Amino acid sequence: MEKEILEEGLNHNRRKFLSRLSLGVGSLALGSLLVPDLFSGKAEAEEAMMKALPHFAPKAKRVIYLFQNGAPSQLESFDYKPLLNKRMGEELPESIRGTQRLTGMTAGQSSFPLVGSHYKFDQYGESRAWISEVFPHTAGIVDDICIVKSMHTDAINHDPALTFFQTGAQVGNRPSMGSWLSYGLGSENSNLPAFSVLLSRGRGNGQGVYSKLWSNGFLDATHQGVQFSNSEDPVLYLKDPESMSRSERRKMIDQIAEMNNLSMQQFNDPEISAKVKQYEMAYRMQTAVPEMTDISKEPESIIKLYGPDCLVPGTYAANCLLARKLSESGVRFVQLYHQGWDQHGNLPNEMRLQAEDVDQASAALITDLKQRGLLDETLVIWGGEFGRTNYCQGKILVDNYGRDHHPRAFSIWMAGGGVKSGMVYGETDEFGYNITENPVHVHDFQATVLHLMGIDHERMTYKHLGRRYRLTDVSGKVVKDLIA
Template sequence: MEKEIFTHGLQVNRRHFLSKLSIGLGSVALGSLLIPDLFRGAGSGMSAEELTGVPHFAPKAKRVIYLFQNGAPSQLESFDYKPKLREMWGEELPESIRQGQRLTGMTASQTSFPLVGSIYDFQQYGQARAWVSELFPHTAKIVDDICIIKSMHTEAINHDPALTFFQTGAQQGNRPSMGAWLSYGLGSENSNLPAFTVLLSKGKGNGQGVYSKLWSNGFLESVHQGVQFSSGEDPVLYLSNQEGMSREERRKMLDRLAELNQHSYEKLGDPEIQAKVAQYEMAYRMQTAVPEATDLSKEPDMIFDMYGEDSRKPGTFAANCLLARKLSENGVRFVQLYHQGWDQHGNLPSEMSIQAKDVDQASAALVKDLKQRGLMEETLVIWGGEFGRTNYSQGKLTKDNYGRDHHPRCFSIWMAGGGVKPGIVYGETDEFGYNITQKPVHVHDFQATVLHQLGLDHERLIYKHLGRKFRLTDVAGKVVHDILS
């Protein structure tokens, strides 16, 4: 049965499309540009709502840079100011506030839950009079450019499932990550670079691991998997030619390999064969594109000064922020940064100050840099972790030292650019910083909103696998229109 294609309200099929155009190479090329999925195999089982390669509606953003703070920074030491916790320092968390919420194994055995306020001062900044901790002086200067969401909440209470939930929409593995979904839904802006790249850095605090499943393609074609960039001489491992092989010889090898794979595809019909060929070709093109896209040597001193001294050190968060800007500028659809070290169960005051210093200046610089280049409106920047931190101390509480356990009920993130309203604070928590009182935002709501800004309807971006239609937001999620311009 001829598969139908829907685009901009027009219903056509392949035979009808080609019959209306002269069957020449120019027309075929035009067809592939207008409808990227025109030549996808008829046996792929794609329905009209699964058509990919074009947005569902006009997008506000073209790209995403996600600054993920792995380990969960405390909202009570960053953007959710709660003076009552200082007033009640050491007093017991009221049961009426806790409401029997489940605890992690690290505090389940505690018989007391002493409240603890932040030892750091807060001040109000910007037109929205947003409260920002003294740990984030550079972020305080850009509050009129960002949207602080104080009412995020999640279902997971431990790091791995919570991190996986944010990245893939499910707490278990083997699901496509957000970057993979965007690659699947929109493709790449630059055919010489991957649509989805990953950068890793680590602070001096207690780190939680990150794993390749977080940038996996899951059940999508492997071409949508995130490509990890390293800080070494070869940004992408195994990309360079082996010793003794020239670029011309590699080209001949790939052409021969493509012929063999085409024979296999014709015999087996496995779409993953074509995906592998596409990856080989991408790797070949990346050999020349990646060195140029990752070369920071031409950046002026004023840019390095803006991002901070660490931006000259490959592999640091600051250097990765600068690299993210350059990759995004070159058309990489989704740049994912992970910065580890935010898991402060103890020694929070000393450890979190170091972590904040690692990321504050560079995060703010990224926003300012994109803004001065005229890229802010088309680039969505996200900053935040996988859940929040408790308002009570984990373990022993002293005058100047404490720790905080995991808290999924409420936490803060911020977003900037990409059609998100600047200079606003969204949502509110109670005076104890324990429960949401206004405008809750679930993880699936956040994901639906990100997709929406890139022109994708989260309910229509689906993929059929093992007899079920999957999507990033599972069976939930609502776009948070109140934060969108």
């Protein structure tokens, strides 16, 4: 009770806070002991409430999330189902499909013909994991990753499903996972943001990504993801205006900060403090970011490892290399979005091209981190927002079929950061439609990521409009079988 009242008073000045307290001097004494700046009117007082983080010793220090936007088919990547090839064109049994939700794109189909993978599969590593022929580089690192074949989600369309993975809710205006980690743990490098965002586009059918996915939501604006672009200016508006020297820029920022601090004393609006912090961060980034995005000093062996595309700004390979550099420099959460995985048609051709875009660089990132001694403390995640149906969307053309959205069962992989390696977790039925072993919900996945970072997902909350919010909403459990 006392803790709730203390937290409620954080955004009020001393007079307002005291006028609202009803539990007496004991609560005041407790508050001053727990949070020395509680009655100072500082926005930082709320941050002080988070000093208990991490809740326990973390397995990972940083996260690199390689999000494959558009939903890559698990049936052409990591969930081998030979029965689908044997029963090609046959109707999906109603006992398997049941009354499960369908999208508007296939709900009107009169039949649901099974379609097997166009690609060959083989087994790799000590785990003997089945991996498609279009991911040969991933097959080469299979003993370093953990493939989860039993993911499932609540959403069936791209935007809500993507938003659900990133924020824990299908609607907008919630903090993203990166923002939550920035809020709870901060950055390891004061010259770089705690949360960075990188975008790339593949050769397949794309789905859009929007800034709400890296929004701070109702958290302090300093926790919003900083997007890096492939333009001459990696972070927009970071350079000094023409004819302005660094010393003049410093004076300008100091004067703006003085005016903002006066406003803060008058209005006690935490967003004012956030603006001051953002100005300061931008000033420090002016030196750090150009050095970070310069890959000219990378040895030839690294360029060869990631492939020639890593020399082309804005490509997936270039962003994977940049993600390593950012993470190595202390950025807490690097979010990479790669668009182009929405194969409702022409899947055999499009998915092969998409895989070519990402396979080598994804595997290179794991190898690079490992050889630098960073993989054990860096959690790498690869996957999309849902999976793909085992039946064909429309009529089957052997070399040109498509698959619809399938939230019931799909695959991702994780590596490093305290995750068991060389492991396949979970299983689906022989049709690849329903989960038969060890289901992992999106909230379970999020709870596990936070756990690996030393955070109890039920304890890291934020009170907003009278309700306490958390990344995992009101559910989620840590999947301890995945943790080394």
